[in-house]
Amino acid sequence: MIKRRVQYELAKRVVGPFITSLDQWKSKQRQKKRKPRASEFGPPLQTIGKLKEIMTKHYLEGRYADGAVPVAWVTSGFPSEILRPFDFHVVYPENHAAVCAARKQVPQISEPIEMQGFSRDLCSYARTDMGNALITNTPVGRLPKPDLLCCCTNICQTVMYWYRWLADYYNVPLILIDTPFIYGAMKDHHIEYISDQLEELMVIAERVSKKHIDREVYTNILNLAGEGCQLWGECLETGQAKPSPWTGFDTFFHIAPIVAIRGTEECNAYYRMLRDELKDRISKGIGGIKNEQYRLLWDNLPMWFNVAEFATMFAEKGFNFVCATYSNAWAEAKDLLTPEDPFGSCAEAYARVYLNRDMKNRLETMKEMATAFDVDGAVLHSDRSCKPYSVGQIDVKRKFAEDLGIKSIVLEADHGDQRLYSKEQGETRLQAFMESFSE
Amino acid sequence: MRNSYIESQKAEHNRKVLAVLPIFYPKEILTAMNILAVEVWGPPGPPISADVGRIQTYVCPVVRNAFAFFEGGGADKVDGILFPHTCDSIQGLSGLVADFSSWKKEVFNFVHPKGEYRASTAKYLKKEFTDLAKNLERLTGKPLEIEALKDAITLHQKIEALQGKIAENRPCIDMSDMELYTVLRQGEYLWPEDYLAKLKEIEEKIESAPVQKGIPIIVSGIVPEPMSIFEKLTEAGAYVIADDYAALGRRLIKHDEAVNSDPYETMVKRYFSVAPCSTRSANMDLRRDHLLALAKKTGARGLIIHNIKFCEPEMFDAPLIRKHFQDNDISVLYMESELETELSGQTVTRLEAFVEMASSSRSSK
Numbered sequence: 001m002i003k004r005r006v007q008y009e010l011a012k013r014v015v016g017p018f019i020t021s022l023d024q025w026k027s028k029q030r031q032k033k034r035k036p037r038a039s040e041f042g043p044p045l046q047t048i049g050k051l052k053e054i055m056t057k058h059y060l061e062g063r064y065a066d067g068a069v070p071v072a073w074v075t076s077g078f079p080s081e082i083l084r085p086f087d088f089h090v091v092y093p094e095n096h097a098a099v100c101a102a103r104k105q106v107p108q109i110s111e112p113i114e115m116q117g118f119s120r121d122l123c124s125y126a127r128t129d130m131g132n133a134l135i136t137n138t139p140v141g142r143l144p145k146p147d148l149l150c151c152c153t154n155i156c157q158t159v160m161y162w163y164r165w166l167a168d169y170y171n172v173p174l175i176l177i178d179t180p181f182i183y184g185a186m187k188d189h190h191i192e193y194i195s196d197q198l199e200e201l202m203v204i205a206e207r208v209s210k211k212h213i214d215r216e217v218y219t220n221i222l223n224l225a226g227e228g229c230q231l232w233g234e235c236l237e238t239g240q241a242k243p244s245p246w247t248g249f250d251t252f253f254h255i256a257p258i259v260a261i262r263g264t265e266e267c268n269a270y271y272r273m274l275r276d277e278l279k280d281r282i283s284k285g286i287g288g289i290k291n292e293q294y295r296l297l298w299d300n301l302p303m304w305f306n307v308a309e310f311a312t313m314f315a316e317k318g319f320n321f322v323c324a325t326y327s328n329a330w331a332e333a334k335d336l337l338t339p340e341d342p343f344g345s346c347a348e349a350y351a352r353v354y355l356n357r358d359m360k361n362r363l364e365t366m367k368e369m370a371t372a373f374d375v376d377g378a379v380l381h382s383d384r385s386c387k388p389y390s391v392g393q394i395d396v397k398r399k400f401a402e403d404l405g406i407k408s409i410v411l412e413a414d415h416g417d418q419r420l421y422s423k424e425q426g427e428t429r430l431q432a433f434m435e436s437f438s439e
Numbered sequence: 440m441r442n443s444y445i446e447s448q449k450a451e452h453n454r455k456v457l458a459v460l461p462i463f464y465p466k467e468i469l470t471a472m473n474i475l476a477v478e479v480w481g482p483p484g485p486p487i488s489a490d491v492g493r494i495q496t497y498v499c500p501v502v503r504n505a506f507a508f509f510e511g512g513g514a515d516k517v518d519g520i521l522f523p524h525t526c527d528s529i530q531g532l533s534g535l536v537a538d539f540s541s542w543k544k545e546v547f548n549f550v551h552p553k554g555e556y557r558a559s560t561a562k563y564l565k566k567e568f569t570d571l572a573k574n575l576e577r578l579t580g581k582p583l584e585i586e587a588l589k590d591a592i593t594l595h596q597k598i599e600a601l602q603g604k605i606a607e608n609r610p611c612i613d614m615s616d617m618e619l620y621t622v623l624r625q626g627e628y629l630w631p632e633d634y635l636a637k638l639k640e641i642e643e644k645i646e647s648a649p650v651q652k653g654i655p656i657i658v659s660g661i662v663p664e665p666m667s668i669f670e671k672l673t674e675a676g677a678y679v680i681a682d683d684y685a686a687l688g689r690r691l692i693k694h695d696e697a698v699n700s701d702p703y704e705t706m707v708k709r710y711f712s713v714a715p716c717s718t719r720s721a722n723m724d725l726r727r728d729h730l731l732a733l734a735k736k737t738g739a740r741g742l743i744i745h746n747i748k749f750c751e752p753e754m755f756d757a758p759l760i761r762k763h764f765q766d767n768d769i770s771v772l773y774m775e776s777e778l779e780t781e782l783s784g785q786t787v788t789r790l791e792a793f794v795e796m797a798s799s800s801r802s803s804k
Contacts, residue, residue: 023696116758119756165759180524189570193566199559360537384497391502394493
């Protein structure tokens with residue numbers, strides 16, 4: 001235990017920062033030697049180095065967390081702020097699955113679980129995470145074994161089935177925060193239900209962590225989380241400038257801290273730095289792409305395995321994704337988390353997330369974004385792995401055309417598994433979609 | 440047949456009619472409010488309208504067919520639709536029907552809790568029941584009477600007691616699976632008293648000694664479609680001794696306590712007394728152990744997991760259940776349906792081979 005704790009602290013305070021500094025130094029040396037290449041993109045964001053540092057440190061800490069501190073695995077929509085006062089090292093398997101997908105490793109990581117009879121029709125995040133449990137190596141080394149599993153149904157019901165499997169496999173307690181889906185207005189008994197569950201959660205978290213919650217610490221963390229969401233929202237809003245100082249694809253990567261280390265000063269400091277850099281780029285007229293002619297909205301999760309290729313294909317034709325419903329989801333809680341009512345406000349904030357609300361709300365949110373960011377078109381990623389996000393998109397496409405006169409396309413693919421995307425067919429359709437703007 | 444029944448229920452009993460999507464909903468409340476529930480499990484067969492194209496092909500056929508059915512006018516005789524919050528796909532369907540479809544009648548939601556019994560869950564569920572009853576006033580124009588709810592619970596308890604008796608005595612009932620299931624599934628649309636009468640007819644056929652001679656099989660899945668699975672099982676020399684279909688056995692409530700002075704409290708207890716279901720449970724052990732206990736109690740020689748294509752909750756559970764049964768030396772067959780009208784020849788061959796294999800295994804008792 002003491003040895004693990006020392007390793008954990010070393011990874012956190014010494015090795016992590018050293019490795020990232022070394023990595024940055026090597027990167028700079030490589031850049032010096034490299035001849036500058038023609039690119040459709042604007043200069044890279046300077047904060048990307050800091051992002052790498054934060055996330056490398058996070059995963060490096062994770063390697064030594066089990067046995068040193070209590071480890072909780074949580075879904076991306078879980079109110080993880082409540083776990084931090086118990087000193088849990090919080091792991092986001094979805095974040096890890098996205099890293100695996102970006103490296104195109106989902107097929108081999110999910111293979112062991114598919115061999116056990118789990119269908120390829122299941123969510124690729126879930127398959128990656130379950131497959132990861134059966135193998136030893138992933139792109140981030142290894143994930144620490146969980147002492148506690150926490151899932152929240154505000155993003156989908158799939159997480160319940162997936163975490164049920166994890167709980168069975170790791171034989172650890174599972175906390176389920178069930179957030180009733182909001183049809184129309186949110187009801188008082190829904191908020192009360194979630195608040196009650198948060199109270200129940202603490203009993204289990206106390207038992208696992210052997211610590212009592214300090215409610216003042218929790219309130220402070222909640223404040224930091226609210227501020228983090230606000231800062232992330234400010235970063236996203238810079239996309240309204242013309243040209244947008246970054247691309248929607250950039251936001252998919254810079255989202256990592258608000259997902260993984262939300263509720264920490266480190267997270268907020270990062271987004272202050274990013275916001276300032278984006279504003280500086282606006283003042284200097286620096287765009288995410290060099291020749292922004294058309295502005296697009298992206299709906300649904302990214303296709304992680306194809307982000308760079310996609311970004312290039314669009315940028316070459318002067319198309320920039322200036323906003324994305326997916327990135328926006330983590331900015332939604334900015335006004336909802338309040339210290340006056342730490343549990344009630346947390347309950348409401350986590351129930352009101354985009355995917356936990358009805359079609360009408362989704363359409364209105366998208367229309368508001370389309371107007372605020374002055375988009376010319378939209379790409380709706382019909383994601384085989386995410387039914388709550390995808391069902392209804394065909395009607396949204398029609399409503400976009402009818403109500404806003406905006407062209408859009410529904411593209412069937414997957415957020416993690418490249419085997420479920422027909423590249424040639426997809427690119428042909430997208431090329432035709434882009435050509436239609438010049439008609 | 441259902442349409443003529445719906446019309447007669449409206450004309451003769453002044454009842455409102457709700458189409459209801461799978462799986463769990465408080466039928467007692469509907470009965471107490473004089474509302475006929477007509478369940479929509481697809482319906483099976485090809486989608487009845489081109490609107491099916493508005494839902495992606497990787498979504499379960501129950502949802503796609505139901506949307507085509509509603510948009511194609513198949514449910515025009517009902518007064519509204521009730522969507523239980525079963526899964527992401529039904530949640531999406533509810534949004535589509537309420538916000539984007541040509542459907543202009545009432546849409547209701549029953550957002551039941553997920554996971555096992557907890558103090559928070561019980562408290563919430565009671566409020567969700569009362570909230571639904573309040574919302575249904577929009578349809579009936581009058582509030583739910585507590586005494587009527589108590590009577591409705593008692594009526595449903597009688598039905599469940601009979602269903603339980605039929606399930607327990609399956610080997611002693613001289614009816615084929617097809618005949619039996621044809622009657623049992625009428626509970627999906629008959630008024631409870633009419634259904635009770637049908638069940639009593641089955642009860643009268645219970646013999647004092649077993650009459651079924653085939654290989655006893657347990658079935659699990661969402662809904663037995665196509666129904667010809669039962670004919671093929673009979674032809675292969677097997678019969679269904681225990682049922683865990685979400686449409687049937689999994690909804691059998693085992694709660695026979697007298698109705699509480701607060702009937703909503705009774706309903707909460709009833710809700711948590713049903714068998715574990717992939718769409719609600721957060722505990723794998725419960726479901727696995729329940730199914731194995733059912734197999735052992737009935738002496739089933741094999742398990743058929745008859746899933747609907749793209750049904751995510753079931754797809755997550757199936758491999759674990761299969762392994763658990765195989766570890767206990769009980770044969771398992773996994774098969775998928777897309778709500779087609781007939782089983783494919785390939786599937787029939789698999790069924791026959793499975794029954795042959797199960798027949799050579801020892802009883803699970």
